[in-house]
Amino acid sequence: MELDSGALRRQADEALFDFDTTETLTAATQTTSQARAIDAIEFSVGMRFGGYNLYALGSPQTDKHAIVLAHLKAQAEKQDTPDDWCYLRNFDDPVRPLSVCLPPGGGRLFRERMFEAMQRVRTHLPAALSSDEFRREFQSLAGDLREAQSQDFAELESQAREMGLAMLPTPNGFVFAPTRDGRVMEEEDFLKLDDQEREKWQSAINTMTEHLVERLQEYPRVQQKVQDAQRELRQRTAQQVIQQALARVRSRYTNVPAIISWLEDVAGDLLANVEKIVMAGAAERTALQMPVADPEAYFDRFKVNVIVDHQDDEGAPVLYESNPSLDNLIGKLGQRVEYGTPVTDFDLIRSGALHRANGGYLLLDAERLLTKPFAWEALKRALMDSTIRIESVSQLLSLAYSVSMEPEPIPLTVKVVLLGDRRLYHLLRQYDSDFDDLFKVVADFDDEVDWTDESARSFASAMAGIVRDTGIRHLQRGAVCRVLEHCSRLVENQLRISTHTADIRDVLLEADYAASRNGADVISREHVSHAIERRIYRLDRFRELVKDNIAKGLIVVDTDGARVGQVNGLSVVSIGHVQFGQPSRITATARLGRGELVDIEREAHLGGNIHSKAVMIVSSFIGARYASDKPLSLRASLVFEQSYGGVEGDSASVAEVCALLSAIIDHPLRQNLAITGSMDQHGSAQAIGGVNEKIEGFFDVCSAQGLTGQQGVIIPASNAQHLMLREDVVAAASEGRFHVYTMETVDDAIALLFAENAGGRIDPDEVDRRVRERLDALHELAVAAAKAGLKSDAEEAS
Amino acid sequence: MKQLPKSVLYLLDCGCADDAALRLLRVFVGGQELQLTGLVVEDEDLVRAMRLPGLSEVSIARLEAGPLQPERLRKDILAHTEAVRERFEKAARGISAEVSFQVRRGPVSDVLLEAAHASDFVVVTRPQLITGLRARSASTFQNLLAQHGNVLFVNEPWQSGSRIVVLCPASGADVSPLLARARAIATAEKLPLLAVSHEGDVEGADATVVIQNWSEAAIVAVCEAQDARLLVFSEIDSLDWRTMATALAERLSCSLLRIEA
Missing domain, CATH: 3.40.50.300 (P-loop containing nucleotide triphosphate hydrolases)
Structure with missing residues (x-):
């Protein structure tokens, strides 16, 4: 049955839309087409239990x-903003930092407050420890000891002098020596003294020595006491400063026990490291001070590491x-x-x-x-x-x-x-x-949806959304329709449209480019068509090469006349993003044999499994239809001529049957038709893929060789709904220059493909009769040959 | 002090050379050529004592007495002198001066005074601390401060204190050289200069403290209250400066610089 040109492509109805351009549309994502997935999202969001x-x-x-x-964003806006999270130093176990949560924005605030508190400690503590008040108190503690010592030494010197002794300093301590006339006695004078006088001197020296030792032995204890008092003063002063500095922070977090506890640790650590703090605060350090690795680094331990900060956020993230x-x-x-x-x-x-x-x-x-x-x-x-x-x-x-x-x-x-x-x-x-x-929840997004009025309107809103997101020009109503048709073509179905938004976005961006080149304010239908055509053109080099080879006769494709055992099959070539249809000559031969149907592609390891299966179905169909009551005494072969890259799929099944029957009965097939379609064992035609590319592929070859008005393509009837042919193909069909036929069974194809005799077109019954006669004749030859002891080719080979 | 010092004596008998004192000396003399002599006095009385039998030495470190061992003590004195010399020469490298080092023997006070009188300027550090005790009574050096015209008496710790204090008993031209030197020191030490006067604000000082009468107690009170690092002063005719200078050295923890009027 020949299809009307109106059936070759579905035109989107502009009357469906009540807008001039997408500017007046509410932008949206393509949600209505994904109801199942959205239901799953809402379910997952609503479930508060784990695993969902x-x-x-x-x-x-x-x-x-x-x-x-x-x-998710729509849902999140209704939810509370979650807490901030901070990490703090663990003073008991630094390798296990503590985590603390605070209300949104609280983390940054806590960090700032701690920084200010530490700044106060950093400046106030050294200042307090070098203040006049502290220094006086500190020095007075040591001064008392120094004064006591000076007094002791003055007393000892005085006592020694009264006893006629000199108290002489040495590098290690003191020596008491007898004097005469204010100077230490000469050795010879001392030796002249009698024993009694020398004992008197010795006794005086011993007495003073004992006094001095007694005094000296008291000093370490006193000195320790002074040092303890000084340390206590230092700690007390430091503690006051530290507590004052932390008081403000503490008062803000009385309801956060973890922080209050941590601040206690902070205070303890500061108190234990007063020296470091003083050094960090000192403007300069003297050479006598111990070198310390960057005293400023000490304060790093009091930092608040805010790892999650929601201060500027609203709702859930x-x-x-x-x-x-x-x-x-x-x-x-x-x-x-x-x-x-x-x-x-x-x-x-x-x-x-x-x-x-x-x-x-x-x-x-x-x-x-x-x-x-x-x-x-x-x-x-x-x-x-x-x-x-x-x-x-x-x-x-x-x-x-x-x-x-x-x-x-x-x-x-x-x-x-x-x-x-x-x-x-x-x-x-x-x-x-x-x-x-x-x-536990799956949101299954459809790749395509039914093309209904509702989905088309939703589709238009989605395009408005793309315009909004990308900032391109708005689309006229006709442009929306053209994109809609393109989406239908993408899924090769007049009843469905693609939901592949990424593809649609690309087309719109390229159409916007086309509009900009034309100086247009909005994107029209023509801009979209142009963008699609240019996209094909950019990827089309290989197809052009094939077309050129066909035109030059390097690849033989006849689009006129009739040939025995040869039919124009249609295949789809896919190279990267490029996919196009290409006619291929399928030829068949038949001669005496024992029921072998040789798939040359398979024998040459160029045929795929599905193709092999299809050939077996063809073999089975012919055997069952024409030799159900006797052996099939036929050896036939099938091949895709000039095919070097392998053949796969079953879409050439009907074509192969026709080629075989033509070869068997030696009747030519029309070369101005191409055919595609798979079939079952009973001869019913079945849908195939790539129908649009295949038809367009043959149309292009015919156009190149000249449209005669007789050329066309036969496709399975079930593929009619998949037709979204190019506008030029549809135009040719509407003008009767090209034809698209559908078939329900192999017989429909036979009726179209077998060329007319002198007596006119032969019908399928005539073909069947002649096939049976030919097979009978072959059978008789086979029987005769068997009697004569002749072997078939296969038997010879084995 | 009308002229800048040309010969400076650094008395090292009881302490090591102080970097800060030499730094201050450099400020004081500017770029002028200078003879700097380090002096260590071997106490003749101690030498005599080492010859006497039956004497004991009390060790401050060990807090006990033991027989005086002359040979060991002699070695200790030599080692101490050598250490002082090394430190002095190292510290003196920082200033442009002809540096020499002397060891003289004799009665300490006599030798020190004799050497001091032969110099324009004397630097002396307080007797050093050994485990918290002063190894020598400071009276000799305090006397020196009282008697000599130009003395820098370095108290420890030098770094403590946050002001340079200058005593200005009179105003105008009489104190301007003193004030100029004090200002130079304050600038070098990056500290404010505080003048002490009984006549009101002193021009050239960052601040002035007015006291009613010049007494040892008043000066000590001002220095302590103002956290002085260095007290700069000249002789005041109306006072017994010998006694007062000795007392200031005894009571104040800051350093003292006496400059001849």
Whole structure:
């Protein structure tokens, strides 16, 4: 049956739309077409129990990311903003930093307050310890001792003088020596003294020595006392300053016990390190002071490391992490190098996406997640434990490592959305036993939807959304219709349209470019058509080459006349993004044999399995239809002429049957027709893919060789709904210069394809009769040959 | 002090050379050529004592007495002198001066006074501390401060204190050389200059403290209250400066610079 030109392409109805351009439309994502997926998203969002995370399933070309994001954001706006999170130094165990949560914005405030408090300590403490008041009190404690010592020594010197002795200093201490006339006695004078006088001197020296030793032995105790008093004074002064500096912070967090407890630790640490603080505050250090590695660094321990800051946020967070590595997901322990050694500390802890999305929603690309080492395992663990533990790879592998910390885990309440395709979804379900428990909800995004009035209007709103997001020109009504038709062509179905927003966006951007070249303010239907044509043109070099080879006769395709055992089949060539139809000569030969149908493509290892299956179906069909009551004494062969790259698929089945029958009865087939269609064993035609490309491929060859008005294509009737042919093909058909026929069975094809005799067109029954006669004749020849002892080719070969 | 000093004696008998004192000396003499002599006195009385039998030495470090061992003591004195010399020469490298080092023997006071009178300027540090005790009574040096015209008496710790204090008993031209030197020191030490006067504000000082009468107690009170690092002064005719200078050295913890009027 020949199809009317109106059936070759569905035209979008402009009357459906009540706008002139998309400017007056409300921009939207393409949601109405994804009702099932949206229902799943809403269900996942609404479920507050663990494991109801979402796997958004569908092609990357669908706009599932934007749709999910829009729904999550709408929901998140209604939710409370989650708490801020900070890490603090753990003074009892520095390798286990403490986590603290504060209301939104509280983290930054706490950090600022602590910074101010430490600034006060940094300046006030050295000032207090060098103040006049402190210095006087401090020195007076030592001054008392010094005065006492001076007095002691003056007394001792006086006593010694009264006893006629000199008190002489040595590098180590003192010596008492007898004097005469104010000078120490000469040796010879001393030796002249009698024993009594010498004993008297000796006794005086011993007495003074004992006095001095007694006094000296008292000094360490007194000195210790002075030092204790000085230390106590120093501590007391420091404590006052520290408590004053921290009082303001403490008063703000009386309802946060963790911070109050931490501030006690801070005060304790400051008090234990007064010397460092004084050195940090000193403008300059003298050479006598011990060198200290950057005293300023001491204050780093009192920093507040705000890893999650929601001060500027409203509602729950919705986060998409485009690089879901382990570090980016669960955070990391940063490092710095000190004296050539990598070290880490609480203030080097960096948040991950889970931290920032905590209390809200986290979107991740499933494939990227799975390709990042340890990231998937870390995510699963976080979701299962409902906590975020920051661990390095070495910790996950239990490797000994010089730099390590175990920050206190943070409670996790997050809804994770994995964006992935079907293949990954099924692989995860099959190979990961935790997957079903953690991702209980699937949002299945359709690649295509029914082309209805409602979906068409939704589609127009989606295009308005693309215009808004990309800033391109608005579309006229006709342009929207043209894009709609393009989307129908993408899915090769007059009743469906593609939901691959990424493709649509590309077409619109390119149409906008075309409009800009024309100086147009809006995008018209012609701009869209032009953009689509130019896109094909840019990718079309190979098709042009094939067309050229056909035109030059290098690839033989007849579009006129009739040939025995030869039919124009249609195939689709796919090279990268390019997909086009190409006519191929399918030829058949037949001679005496024992029922063999040789698929030359298969024998040459160029045929795929489906093609081989199709040839077997053809063989079975011919055997059953024409030799059901006797052996099939035929050896036939089939081949795709000038095909060097392999043949796959079953779409040439009907063509192969026709070529075989033509060869058997030696009757020519029309070369101005091409045919495509698969079939079952009973001869019923079945739908095939790529119908539009195939028809257009033959049309292009015919156009190149000259349209005669007789040329056309035969397709299965069930493929009629898939027709979205180019406008030039439709135009040719409407003018009777090209024809598209449908077939229900092989007989429909036979009726069209077999060329007319002198007596006119032969019908399928006539073909059947002649086939049977020919097969009978071959059978008789086979029987005669058997009697004569002749062997078939196959038997010869074996 | 009308002229800048050309010969400076640094008395090292009881302490090491002080970097800060030499730094201050450099400020004081500017770029002028200078003879700097370090002096250590070997106490003749101690030499005599080492020859006497039956004497004991009390060790401050060990807090006990033991027989005086002349040979060991001699070695200790030599080692101490050598250490002082090294430190002095190292510290003196920082100033442009012809540096020499002398060891003289004799009665300490006599030798010191004789050497001091032969010099324009004397620098003396307080007797050093050994485990918290002064190894020598400071009276000799305090006397020197009282008797010599130009003396820098370095108290410890030099770094403490936050002001340079200058005593200005008179105003105008009489104190301007003193004030100029005090200002130079304050600038070098990056400290404010505080004048003490009984006549009102002193021009050239950053601030002035007025006291009613010049007494030892009043000066000590001002220096302590103002956290003085260095007290700069000249002789005041109306006072017994010998006694007062000795008392100031005894009571104040800041350093003292006496400049001849």
